[in-house]
Amino acid sequence: MKLIFIPGSGNTGGVWCYQIAYFSDAEAINLPGHLSPGEPCASIEDYTDWVHGYILKRGYSAPVLAGHSLGGAIAQMYALKYPGDVKAVILVGTGARLRVAPQYLSLMRDGIQNPTVWVQNFLEPQYSQITPKLKEKLIRETVKVGAKVQLNDMLCCDKFDIMDKVQDIKVPALILCASEDIMTPPKYGSYLAAKIAGSKLTVVDGGTHYFFVGKPEAVNQAIEQFLHTL
16 A cells, blocks of 8 residues: 655655664655756645645655655645545544734745854754754754755645535544644644544644654554554
């Protein structure tokens, strides 16, 4: 069963390192313009179409899509637009609407000219639960992608709102959220679970927005149990 992991705003597939190491038939993709060819897309829908093309080119048949934050928005949109081309979705730290706090957008705008401000005031706190060596690696990758690309992605998230459509997702869904996530709080996951029929909700206690990196054992176990039900 092919498992495809989609990263969040400004990240690369490297953020899914613990999941790729754990699951045998898994792949973490780099979205266009994220240390990969092409320009970043201008909307969640455009990213979704790009992911669909990526999957078709490789001949993958109805994979399971797992996405974090922006990636979770892409996975939801994929299940709505291409329901016959996806076996299930795993929605990680995401929501049916993803408004972004103005102070985060401001830090990214400042970071285009002054990356140090962005790193110290946004990236460092976001990655606080991650082991020091991996944290350093992920920050380095995100800096290479750049504040401009992360800002673009966050603006895509800010415009994303399928609260009136999410109940139309009919594929099996696992919803993962973290108790201490302030960017996509647990109520976002609860809303998804209430709207997507038959979905399963797991809350990772003590986790923050990057809980799948900070607490990978709990996340991998939940994903593994979900995959066994498919």
